[in-house]
Amino acid sequence: MFPVTTFLISVGAVSAITVFLAILMVVADATIANYGEVTITINDDKKLNVRGGKPLLGTLMGEGIFIPSACGGRGSCGLCKVQVLEGAGQYLPTELPWISEEERAQNVRLSCQLKCKNDLSIKIPEELFNVKQYVTRVASIRDLTHDIKEVTLELADPPEMEFKAGQFVQIMTPEYELTDEPVYRAYSVATAPKDTKKISLEIRLVPNGICTTYVHNYLREGDEVIMNGPYGEFFLRNSPRDIICIAGGSGNAPIMSILLDMAEKKISRKTRYFFGARSVRDLFLVEELRALEKELPDFQYIPALSAPLPEDSWQGETGLITDIVAKHLPGGENVEAYLCGSPGMIDACVKVLTEKGVPEELIFYDKFA
């Protein structure tokens, strides 16, 4: 005999307890966690009235102000720093690893961790107001290597974006298998700023990466992509110095943009571009770069392979990128350097460059967070 009453009582009891707790949470969310409307004053000038209780980064994004952030608000990249003049309260343990002593004195906070619980007064660099959200459409996707894809986006609304060569944009991954909320990730623009209507990104597949998996396995031509930008201090400085560029993998993108821009503007500074890869199958856009060697008066593209395969029959440079750079660079006094790649590669290269005498403040880099 099936004990119907036992069944009803157990289901009823568990449901009752759960429903009671759920109602309790809903009430708590509407009362305890309800901070009402708060006012955010930006640069003593602009005032925003927003719903309180959410992190500052997301709140500002909702108002059309985009603070650069590479990790999408998880507190793991430390980029979304904002100076908060009033109303911030004390630092949280999750912010401290990213904040230096100096920044502490200036009340710099991580905007993804700081919640808007009362009126705030904040300071944001004026150029961030140029950052906009764009609706774009995928014009094409092609394989550059076995794990890097080039994604070309056509801007729809607004139809044009002004940016400097070397800057990056953030693209939004919608909810799908790997994420239950939209996530933003940063990618450098690989095309020249001359083309304001169409940009390309180079995206390497990271195993289980939320955005890269989406781009590699789900994104199709014609799809809509939401992006915001441009961001970043990684762009070519105006000076007569020689230029050293070093990149690995998809770190090629901002360097490509800078080189194309130089060709466009007929900048004739001596330029060497070292590209580190494992074997020939990791090299890409070689023809385009060789074409730039002819177009620019004093430019050389120097790919270096760390582990060429026998079938590559590789004639070029072999070894670690740091050794190749050291070999080709006699002295660094008259050099400024642009680096883009993994943190390990950048740290090693910065060390070699400073040993060669390149002034530390003239080594610009864009680390993958």
Added chain:
Amino acid sequence: MNGPLFPLAVFFAAIFTSNILLTNFLGMCSFLSVSREIKTSAGLGTAVTFVMATTTVLNWLVYHYILLPLELDYLRFIVFIVVIAAFVQLVEMVIERVSEGLYAALGIFLPLITVNCAILGVSLFMVIRDYDLLSSFTFGLGSGLGWFLAIMAMAGIRQKLAKARVPKGLEGAGITLIITGMMALAFMGFSGMINIG
């Protein structure tokens, strides 16, 4: 063994002789990942102590006034988990609202321990060992303090360990587990002193 001093015996036993972490090996994940610094360990330890002491009382009430009368004691796993999760979230909201300092020191750790097995374990032991309300409270409080003690000891050792030459393959979780084993052996010296069922 049910005299007026029994709750006190349970309290000390939970800290030393039957330490939830070192004799039952519960609550290991946060113990391994957060024991790098003394300051954060203290924050997490306090949060665990608070949550254990309060949720054992809550779960005791739920068990004895709802589940037992309805003969639903076999549902205790699911009900205890839901009660703990809801309670911890509620406490986090309240702390965030009322005290900034407390939130920075304690509240930020609460989401980490919502699903900590030591917290569910304490509620389940309380049922198996058939404690009364007061003993359950002292058991929860004592277990929390025992966990606090264990993670503080580990954090202290790990800060010294930063200067030690640990074989490459044992760095991180490996050496931490070995040290936990040694600490457990040391705590075995207390065993047999108090029997709490």
